[in-house]
Amino acid sequence: MNLVDEFKKGVFFSAIGKYSNIIVQLLVQAILSRLLTPKEYGVVAVVNVFLVFFQMLADFGIGPAIIQNKKLAKKEINSIFIFSCYLAIVLGIVFMLLGYPISLFYNDAIYIPISLVLGVCVFFYGVLVVPQNMLLREKNFMTVNMVTVIANVLSGVISVVLAVLGFSYYSLIISNTLKAAFLFFVFYFKTQLKIGFKLEMTPIKKIFSFSKNQFVFNFINYFSGNLDKILIGKYFSTSSLAYYDKSYQLSLYPNQILTNVIYPVIQPIMSDFETRMDKIKQVYLLLTRFLGTIGLSLSVFLIFSSKEIIFFLFGDQWGGSVPSFQILAFSVWIQLILTITGAIFQSANRTDLLLVSGVLTAVTNITAMIIGIGTGKIEFVALLLVVAFTINFMQTNYLLMYRMFDSNYLEFFKILFKPTLMALSQIIVFAMLPVLPFSNFIDLIVKGLIFVLVFGAGLIATGEMKVIRSIIIKK
Structure with missing residues (x-):
């Protein structure tokens, strides 16, 4: 099977899994957002920040390292699995004990029992790392995605039932734990x-040089991506954190729809071309053109439709999320392209450059967050984060184009020229559109139709329709 066919097969199953999961998540969130209050969501948002951190610790860079190292035998992978089991047990226990300092930090004892439940969740996410990435290494995308869809459906049903029964934020926490299991x-x-007790360190040493850079990058990336929520939870109300977190998560949905379909496929396939920088660059630029064409215009639509989207999906009680979502929507196209860069670095076995990018990203993100928190408004936090994302976009592509591909910005940005023209046409149309007198749902439908019509006309006028068609059907 050639490279393009492998990509098509991988993206096909990834798309089925991701799109099904997004539909399930949106339906569940639409129901839960009407059953739970912003304050209850705020409590879960606080503890989820620490849960993500422990999931990152449990991975330890092992997942991508297993995919990248094609010489690992089944017995060696099993030894790595045993190591991950021991690590998961330790991290699960530590998370259970973490509830006490978290409760002191936020002055709320509720985090103690919540941490006890999520300690079990941490354990299962830890032992999940090796089996899941082993399936991805074997390019068994169908199994990974279909099982994940089933897990999300079951988790969604459980969370809704528990919310109706009055379990409050526990409805989200318990369902997440059962999903991981x-x-x-x-x-x-x-x-x-096979689960065993004997720990062999030789296989760990084999992947250490790759996994250590990946782990340090993940560690830095975690703090640069979550410090805002930690500080907002501390210095703002839990409701403010819920509004901000809801807008931030919603701004990531385009990533889940587009990039997260492609991302899991890139490294398992492109790692076979580790020494072919020309091939990796070709794939990166092609994906950038595709994501830029969709992402730039989509950002404009989300900015002009932010109120209708928030109110339709989550209800009127979430109006506090509208201003920050409108600001974060500008960065959607940037995040789409930035998301795939990690897999490109990994495919070329350049986790050293990935680490450099992570450090620079952390510096800009954390600086933006601290200044934004100091203003006392979540809207300013969102605005400064968009500035930070833009700076990170430039530095990451410098490392890719100049340091890894021995190229320049001109080759990169010229592929975004036509997508930019398409986005400008969207701005003109939506800026001239009068205030619609209908309900939020009807307004959203009207704006959606306008977006599709202008987008389609832009594809034809710029010739990008032919490019997208060639990407889809190219042999």
Whole structure:
């Protein structure tokens, strides 16, 4: 099977999985946002920041390292799995104990029992790392995505039922824990790994040089991406954190729809071309053109439709999320392209440059967050984050184009010229559109139709329609 066919197969199953999951998530969120209050969501948003951190610790860079190292034998992977089991047990126990300092930091004892439940969740996410990435290494995208869809459906049903029964924020926490357990048991039996007690360090040493850079990058990237929520939860109300978190998560949905379909496929396939920089650059520029064409115009639509989207999806009680979402929407196209850069660095076995990019990203993001928090408004936090994302976009592509591909900005930005023209046409049309007198749902439908018509006309006028068609059907 050639490179393009492998990409098509991988993206096909990834798309089925991701789009199904997004539909499930949106439906569940639409229901839960009407059953739970912003304050209850704020409590979960606080503890989720620490949960993500421990998931990152549990991965330890092991997942991408297993995918990249094609010489690892099944026995060696099993030894790495045993190591991950020990690590997961330790991290699960530590997370259970973490509830006490978290409760002191936020002056709320509720985080103690919540941490006890999520400690189990941390354990299952930790032992899940090796079996899941082993399936991805074998390019078994169908199994990974179909099982994840089933897990999300079950988790969604459980969370809604628990919310109706009055379990408050526990409805989100318990369902997430059960989801992690379900994924582990299915992937574990699919890979036929064996749980043992004897720990062999030789396989760990084999992947250490790759995984250490990946881990440090993930560690830095975590703080640069989550410090805003930690500080907002501390210095603002839990409702303010919920409004901000809801707008931030919503701004990431285009990533889930587009980039997250492509991202899991890039490294498992492109790692076969580790020494072919020309091939990796070709794939990166092609994906950038595709994502830029969609992302730039989509950002404009989201900016002009922010109120209708928030109110339709989550209800009138979430009006506090509208201003920050409108600001964050500008960065959607930037985030789409930035998201795939990690897999490009990994595919070329350049986690050293990935680490440099992560450090620079952390500096700009954390600086923006601290200044934004100091203003006392979540809208300013969002605005300064957009500035930071833009700076990171430039430095990451400098490392890619100049340091890795021995090229320049001109080659990169010229592929975004026509997508920019298409976005400008969207701005003109929406700026001239009068205030619509209908309901939020009807207004959203009207604006959506206008977006599609202008986008389609732009594809034809700029010739980008032919490019997208060639990407889809190219042999």
